[in-house]
Amino acid sequence: MLKQNALLALILMTFAYLPTVHAQTFVDAEYVQAETKRMKHLADSLWNVGNKEQSDAIQYDSLPNFLIGQFVNEVSIDKVYKGREADQLDGKNYVIHYTSYYCSPCHCKIAAINRIAKEYTDSIFQIVANDGYKYADLMSEKFSTDNCMIITEENPYFSSDQDVRLRQLLPLPSSVFIDASGKIIDIHIGAFCDKNDPQKQEERNYTKIIASFSKFN
Known part of the structure; x- marks a missing residue:
């Protein structure tokens, strides 16, 4: 029993010092929470009656389109796992970029994200948010640290925080483009994957991401 308690204490100490980011919350939290809850309820209802197409349309089109134009609060980061520091x-x-080790399409975007990190060293800052702690180290090793911050986000589904959070609303992988004022100017969901042609895979994902840079003022 004593050994078990010691092991549990060691595990808790380990997790206490893992790098985390407090997920992005919204400035107009009450309004966003009400609207997104309504949309998600409708999507779930459509799914339950077998209308997958309309349910997906809400989750992958209507919901992201609603979030574009909303303002988010400043990113609050405990520790940076790897890469640039938060003050930069x-x-x-x-x-x-919201990612996960378990998400196959997330891996399809890695080469494009690393290429952007090397090319846009002054104008665009990238944050790669690994979903949860497990395998975060393995996932983070795949990303470049050039103008890029690699962090592990607290699991948004096991939080006592009542504010609706950005990661809770979006499937993986997702890329959220936020200007210096905190305004969401674009959202990408999913990735182009072609394991037989990695160069094409990189180019398609790269082209889509940088196309949204033109929307920054």
């Missing part, structure tokens, strides 16, 4: 984000446009 000040006054910059940035992109948050």
